Amino acid sequence: MVNSIHATLDRTFSALADPTRRALLARLGEQDGLSVSELARPISMSLPAVMKHLDVLSDAGLITRTKTGRTVSCRLRAAPMEEAMRWLAHYQKFWSGSLDRLATLLEK
Amino acid sequence: MVNSIHATLDRTFSALADPTRRALLARLGEQDGLSVSELARPISMSLPAVMKHLDVLSDAGLITRTKTGRTVSCRLRAAPMEEAMRWLAHYQKFWSGSLDRLATLLEK
DNA sequence: TATAGAGTTAACCATAAAGTTAACGGTATT
DNA sequence: AATACCGTTAACTTTATGGTTAACTCTATA
Numbered sequence: 673m674v675n676s677i678h679a680t681l682d683r684t685f686s687a688l689a690d691p692t693r694r695a696l697l698a699r700l701g702e703q704d705g706l707s708v709s710e711l712a713r714p715i716s717m718s719l720p721a722v723m724k725h726l727d728v729l730s731d732a733g734l735i736t737r738t739k740t741g742r743t744v745s746c747r748l749r750a751a752p753m754e755e756a757m758r759w760l761a762h763y764q765k766f767w768s769g770s771l772d773r774l775a776t777l778l779e780k
Numbered sequence: 781m782v783n784s785i786h787a788t789l790d791r792t793f794s795a796l797a798d799p800t801r802r803a804l805l806a807r808l809g810e811q812d813g814l815s816v817s818e819l820a821r822p823i824s825m826s827l828p829a830v831m832k833h834l835d836v837l838s839d840a841g842l843i844t845r846t847k848t849g850r851t852v853s854c855r856l857r858a859a860p861m862e863e864a865m866r867w868l869a870h871y872q873k874f875w876s877g878s879l880d881r882l883a884t885l886l887e888k
Numbered sequence: 889t890a891t892a893g894a895g896t897t898a899a900c901c902a903t904a905a906a907g908t909t910a911a912c913g914g915t916a917t918t
Numbered sequence: 919a920a921t922a923c924c925g926t927t928a929a930c931t932t933t934a935t936g937g938t939t940a941a942c943t944c945t946a947t948a
Contacts, residue, residue, distance in 0.1 A: 678799045681802065686793075689793035689794035690905095694789065701874070708924075709924060720926080723926070723927095741916080743923095750875045754876070759802070761865070762809065763805070763809060763856075816895060817894060825936095827895075828896080828897085831895075849946075851894060892947080894944085898940085899938100900937105906933085908929100908930080908931075911926105917921080918922095
């Protein structure tokens, strides 16, 4: 098994560990299908730098990119986050109050 | 505000992005208060390397260390995970089924 | 008091990450 | 056909990460 759960969590958490990348995901969450330059515009950073962040997100499976003509539109793929959340959920009992614990029970 | 929510999430996700560190947290989840060398024993890595991982976890607020005599016992502090989980929860609607959505509602 | 044990620090190395600028390749537009 | 636009690639720099070994401190014990 080449892509173990560990490697997947590594890539997911690592991708989420950068504020620029979280901001990119947040924008796609509000408005999906934005182009590379639309995503880059509000970021005070060179385009190649933003590209690298998109590459990281793509490698982590958190976005997909499809080219039409000369523009590339990016779409959110939140699925890998689920695994990350499940991992975190194991620790919920160490911090959470009763409502959160109820929520955890309901997920089973 | 020196420690913005962004910096906190950076440190939390970044700390969780390493399998050795996740394994350390998992062990403390099963059995809290383990010493540094007890934590290091099953890991095929030098003690200083493990120490560095503990430093990262400590900086992220995910563990605390208290020295008594010559041994240092480590305790899990899951609180920072809550913020990470809340961030992820915003994206739950992009992947989850009805039960998970219900769980999200209950957290409010 | 000598020795062993638990933890830490320092110095170093290799690789990866995060950014830059400059040049390039297709696709539209005029 | 020339030009502008969107995205990409390449080459480079700086800093962070993850590991090593060696030396050290402090505490406990024989």
